[in-house]
Amino acid sequence: MIGALVDRIAVALLAIAAVLVPLVMLAIVAGVVGAMVGINPLVTFPATVPLLGDRLSLQGLGDLQWHLYAVMMMLVGGAAVWTGGHVRVDVILERLPRRLRTGVDAIGHLLFAVPATWLLTGPAWAFAHRAFTRGEASPDGGLIDRWMVKGALWLGLALLLAFVLADLARKVGDLFRKTSRAP
Numbered sequence: 001m002i003g004a005l006v007d008r009i010a011v012a013l014l015a016i017a018a019v020l021v022p023l024v025m026l027a028i029v030a031g032v033v034g035a036m037v038g039i040n041p042l043v044t045f046p047a048t049v050p051l052l053g054d055r056l057s058l059q060g061l062g063d064l065q066w067h068l069y070a071v072m073m074m075l076v077g078g079a080a081v082w083t084g085g086h087v088r089v090d091v092i093l094e095r096l097p098r099r100l101r102t103g104v105d106a107i108g109h110l111l112f113a114v115p116a117t118w119l120l121t122g123p124a125w126a127f128a129h130r131a132f133t134r135g136e137a138s139p140d141g142g143l144i145d146r147w148m149v150k151g152a153l154w155l156g157l158a159l160l161l162a163f164v165l166a167d168l169a170r171k172v173g174d175l176f177r178k179t180s181r182a183p
Contacts, residue, residue, distance in 0.1 A: 006166045010079035013159070020072040024065055031061040041141070051148055057141040067149040074156025078163030081113075099175065106171040109164050117161040124154040 034042050041055040048054050056064075080086040093101055130136075132147035 002166065003170060006082055006163065010082045010163070013075045013079045014083075017072045017076045020068050024068045024072065027061055027065045027068065031058060031065065034058050034061065048144075051143055051145045053137070053144040055141070059138065059140050059142045063138045063143040067143065067152075070149050071152040074152045075159065077156055078159040078161075081160065082163045082167055102171050102174050106168055106175065109168040109171070113164045114161065114168065117157050117164060121154065121157045121161060124150075124157050128154050 030042065034040065035058055039058075041057040042061060044055045045052065051067075052060060052064075077086075093104060096104070128147050128150040131150045135144075136146040136150075137144040138146065
């Protein structure tokens with residue numbers, strides 16, 4: 001039951017990332033076209049808009065590209081671990097029996113992934129909180145509300161930790177079953 005919930009969350013995060021890809025591409029195209037025709041600012045707003053401020057300039061569009069890309073990458077890390085889509089070097093591991101591979105993955109999660117994400121999650125929260133309390137913004141007409149992208153770092157790490165823990169539980173469960181599922 002928990003596995004089905006984690007599956008749904010992973011699919012939802014991957015769907016959000018799939019929506020962000022065309023937005024990043026659109027921001028790139030708009031930035032190139034805006035620079036070619038010399039339009040800056042690109043859009044002005046009558047009131048302050050979260051993240052964008054009172055205008056969207058070429059500098060802000062460049063920031064937006066990186067912010068969208070960062071959010072996209074931070075959201076999919078945990079889902080990639082859960083679905084087995086993360087990058088691995090399996091030169092030796094692929095030759096091992098499935099049960100041993102599952103054990104190696106579980107030990108790797110326990111010794112490396114869980115401690116690393118746990119240690120990074122606290123400082124990432126402080127990083128985002130500091131940006132929020134200081135009202136950090138990009139210089140030279142870039143985006144305001146930098147805490148949003150810094151908060152995505154914390155959210156991505158927290159999601160990664162949750163997915164790694166869920167995958168660890170799944171792998172430990174597989175190890176104690178008579179027949180192990182494919183990792």
